Amino acid sequence: MRTVRFILYALCASALVGIGALVFMLKSHPTVEFPQPLQQKSANGLRTLFLGTSSMAWTDGQTTWLVDGFFSRQPLSKVALTRLNVDNSQVRAVAAAMFKRLNMPSVLGGIVVAHSHYDHSMDAPFLAKEYGAKVVGSESTSQIAKGQDLPSTQIEVLQGGGQVKFGEFEVRLIQSAHAPTGFTGGFNTKPVFLPAHALQFKEGISYSFVVSHPGLGPGPFALIQPSAGFVEGQNKGFSVKHVFLGMGGLGKLSYAYIENYWREMVLVPGATHVYLIHWDDFTQPLMKQGEPLALKPMPKLLDDFPRSLELLKMFSERDGVSLHVLNSWEMVYF
Ligand SMILES: [Zn+2]
Incomplete structure (x- = not known):
């Protein structure tokens, strides 16, 4: 006994x-050493404000639109142990600070959603209701919007990809792939009602976004790759100067994978400026008591940010491409 x-x-x-x-x-x-913030303002007013994960607010001084807009960023204990809901007050606070930084009225022309995992899709329907936007994404993302009672007139499904206009911006959705992290696959075939567990948000389709604006010439000027996945050949046939490169999970993948990802996303479209996104621990908030917070990399157990950063730095030096780790609340001018 x-x-x-x-x-x-x-x-x-x-x-x-x-x-x-x-x-x-x-x-x-x-730890992460941030480079000097980018400060060169441009005369054309085109800019984007980075807000952690692949959340970004784009504006030309006339129209503001979002990629994802995931601002709730619930703490790890909540993600692991509870069902999640939109943190209304946090989302409103971040959105208010975002419009202020952009020096724009609190109106959104649209929200494109990268894929349907909660760290991309969950807050988009709430933001759409609050600021009068439509949510654009896959069928799976539309089920998340339906679960939050977003009217169908504010939901646009572009399942296999397609084009959408926000003011003078044109955003093309290209079907891409999620980083092979073990949390991929599946479709939401019914409305996802909140509260819901993080794992209830199935990936659906993962998109890349190609952004054009007549103020910067007839062709596209930026490619956004929210998740660190790719489909070979997906970026053939166009070129861009700027790439916003998702890094989530990249540090745990092989050297060959990371090099191929760099080639497909940066070298194929001929980019000269790369900004790293989705490298942060999204269980940490963007603001505390009204003050903006810096981002922290993912814990080593989940990702190896120092390794992926070192490799990407090496490729960027080899290929003569500028590389910048974007911090939250940082603005990029075009
Ligand atoms: Zn994901």
Whole structure:
């Protein structure tokens, strides 16, 4: 009997140590040295404000539109142990600070959603209702919008890809792929009602976005790759100067994968400026008590940001491409 009790105590103690170690690892973030912020303002007024993950607010001084707009960024304990809901007050606070930084009225022309995982899609329907936008994305994303009662007139499905106009901006959705992280695949075939567990948000289709604006000439000027996946040949036939390159999960993938990803996303479209996005731990908030916060990389247990950054830096030097780690609340001018 005494032996059984001892074994039980030993098992409990090692389980507690294991949980403690796991929590510690999930709370330790690698350090990141941010480069000098980009400051060169442009006369044409075209700019984008980076807001963590692949959330970005784009404007030309007339029309403002979003990629994703995921601002709730619930803490890890909530993501792991509870069902999630939009954090209305946090989303409103971030959106208010965003419009202020952009120096634009609180109106959105549209929201394109990269894919249907919660860290891309969850807040978009709420933002669409608040600021009068439509949500554009896959059928799976439309089910998330329906689950939040967004009227069908504010939902546009471009399942296999397509084009959408926000004011003078033209955004082309190209069917792409998610980073092979083990959390991919599946479709939302019914409305996703909130609260919902993070794993209920199935990927659906992953898109790349190609952005054009007549103020910068007839062709596209920017490619946004929210997730670190690619379809070979997806970017053939156009060129862009700027690439916003998603890094989520990249640090755990092979050298060959990372090099191929760089080639498909940067070298094929002939980009000269690369900005790194979706490298941050999205269980950390963008603001605290009204003050903007800097981003932290994903914990090493989930991703290896220092490794992927080192490799991308090496490729950028080899290929003569400028590389910039975007911090939250940082503006890029075109
Ligand atoms: Zn995802």
